[in-house]
Amino acid sequence: MDASTSVETHHEPHGHDAAHEHHELGFWRKYIFSTDHKVIGIQYGLCGMVFLFFGFCLMMMMRWQLAYPGQAMPVIGKWLPHIFGAESMPDGKMTPNFYNSLGAMHGTIMIFLGVVPLAFAAFGNFVVPLQIGAPDMTFPKVNAASFWAFAVGGVVMSMSFFVPGGAAKGGWTSYVPLAAFDDTGPGRNPVFNGQTLWLIGFIFLITSSLLGAVNFITTIIQLRAKGLTWMRLPFFVWAQFVTAFLLLLAFPPLEAAIIMQLMDRLAHTSFFLPAGLVVNGAPVSISGGGNPLLWQHLFWFLGHPEVYVLILPAFGIVAEILANNSRKPLWGYKSLVFSVLVIGFLSFIVWAHHMWLTGMGSAVSAFFQTTTLLISIPSVIILSAFFISLWGGSIRFTVPMLFATAFLPMFGIGGLTGIPLAFNSADLYLHDTYYVIAHFHYIVAPGTIFGLFAGIYHWFPKATGRKMNDFWGKVHFWPTLVCMNVIFLPMFLQGMAGMHRRWYDGGQGWGVANEHTIWGLTGFQWNHPISWAAWIMGLAQIPFIINFFWCIKHGEKVNDNPWEATTLEWTAPSPPPHGNFVHTPVAYRGPYEYSLPGRERDFTMQSEPVEPAERTRRKPAAEPVLA
């Protein structure tokens, strides 16, 4: 196929035939119980976005309690007792237990039901097979099973708000022994209680990510198009490949830990409970002999790679968008690939830096401190390569590009503020303060979530054949960017002033939060601007939500390659039919051939054969390799 005409060729009758063959599938098989990677990707994406918004709503409720502790919530305070029960929100005032539930579930939902499904499963499912020129994932049924396991996990987690005692309240880390005794005793069902449902929900989520990870890795190894060698893969595919390995290998130890905590709760074993434990003033009758540190080790063995599960897909998305909108090749493609591989490896041996305060011993701390500092090297290489990629480009500030460029400094702040936490001497002071909250939220909120927004705006035309509105995209972007910083920057100050992250009253009753002012406000008073910024940011998402749904049907119609991008997914029709490509794609060149000298257009797609004239100009490495 002459790929230089690929943009125009897709509306040939041939493409329509491919779609017609599958019309016999009914609505349920086509949109609900589908095995098509694109439908599954969109299902994951919609669920992920709903959960992201739900998790954000939980946080907006907490922000009220932090800014105005003990006061009845205005407007919605009247309904909340009816939704969450009068014992959670008597007269619209938040109880400490309910606050803890919201905190634990905010973390759990945002990470495991929001960002992972969206960043890994949704973008991975939708984009990866298209970018590697595959007709689908290798195991479509397993893929559907993965989504449905996720859905069950999501339902179980959400359901836990409505059982007696409310949702899990032991923090998203569920540290034992606290979590082992939460929601037990009179009035609590042994199975249908917050903490037990949290554990059961997690088993489904882990199953889901296991099935997804196996599928992704196999797909990338086996279904790459002809000529698409490893070093011609778009960086996004590399990022997803490494992410899949992290999920594959890091989640199972947490599953082991969850099985053991379930045993502790249901069979009354003592995996995590030491002898002589006293709960509520009375010694508990358990065999003892367990170890709370064991839980922390197993939890963080997942927990740390999980951080990279959150950020690597965002790196991938941002890389695609930066190259596309700066109209020049990604700088240092090979170093990016090797950096991402090194991050993947190192992320498995840094976990205990979450545990400096547990008294593991200085030898262990020294080891993990060293590996933690080592992992910042590839991260900095990636970020630097992104910045250099912008240098000398002719940048188009499209909406995806706005989010992608904002990602760079935001992630930079998040990453650099992590370095003091990596030193265990500095962490003794900063541990469990708002500083830590600010640090990792800079990475996942204006970092990862900006990457995700960028990806949504970028691939929306591929999924629907229409573009999202630019103006409303900017209305979404600017307030979100400003609010993100108003929310998280002051938290560094609060944290350095010694404010603890788990105070239910926002610091009102604590001397350290009220006696000194920082830039004119006390630590407690800083909660006000932060909370208002959070609520305004909530409002700023409305243009996005309307824009998203409106443009599915009414957005501006665009051709198959509206961004003039180079990778293979843009050679498929928009939206791609079942089986994706009209002609089986072949890759003849690297993924980012922008502004190639001597070409009419400033982008050369991967599917365009190398011309004889080009061969003389190029190094031998660029010769087509047809595998």
Place this chain on the structure above:
Amino acid sequence: MEIPYTVSTRPDTGLWNAKIGIWLFLASEVMLFGGLFSAYIFLRIDAAPGMWPHGVLNVPVGTFNTCILIMSSVTVVLAWAALKMRRYRAYWWYMLATISCGIIFLVVKLAYEWPQKYDHFGIYIKSEALGKYEQYLGNAYAAEKELPPRLEITGHLHNPAALTDPNIKEYEVALDPLNADPTNPSMDRPHFLPLTVTHKIATIEKADVERATMFLPTHNAYFASYFTITGLHGLHVLAGVIVFIYMWLPVSKKVYQRNPEHLANRVEVSGLFWHFVDLIWIFVFPLFYLL
């Protein structure tokens, strides 16, 4: 739409899809059991002296089960080889043998080994009362021989009502040989053949008891990890058996008639899983039965 390389191999990787898939899945399983085994190590290193029991499992039965699993690993390879030689009848018999081995393993585990544990009773004596029961524990003898301290009296509970009735003030226990004759040098080490409970009955006052339960997961860290790990392993055996039954039923003969290589690949993949389950047992057996 056809997904490539489901049966034939991709030239540059030399693999078909499911073969990569199963190896990745097994890598994940290694991490799952790795998590549990590291918990075992953690708990065992942490255990106070005398708190990690030895010789409480039935080694001959465990050995029998080990042999059964190894045999099934052989038969599943023979089943696969028979398919490769296109001998469906032989495949059918080898598969039946594999399935039977899996079922025998599960029956032995669930109907014999586990119930034996539920039947056995263990009493941890309070440290201040240890001297009172010296005749059953022989701690002076153990100290002299540098054996770990003995904190527990085990055997069969003669008055099960004592478990629930607060008015009964003592447990009556038919003692295990160790507690019946604690200074006998033959009791210093666990035995390969299981020893039967003696007729000697001890009366132990509840006031002197730290904790007393059947050999259930609650009893101590050893039984907690024993039941959790063998239980999860048993679930894997069950899963393997179900998959094999599916491949042995007439449904799969249709796959064979359409493309024999497809069924052979399926057997290969599930056989790899089966070998893995077998391999896990090879770790479980020494960790719990022998060491």
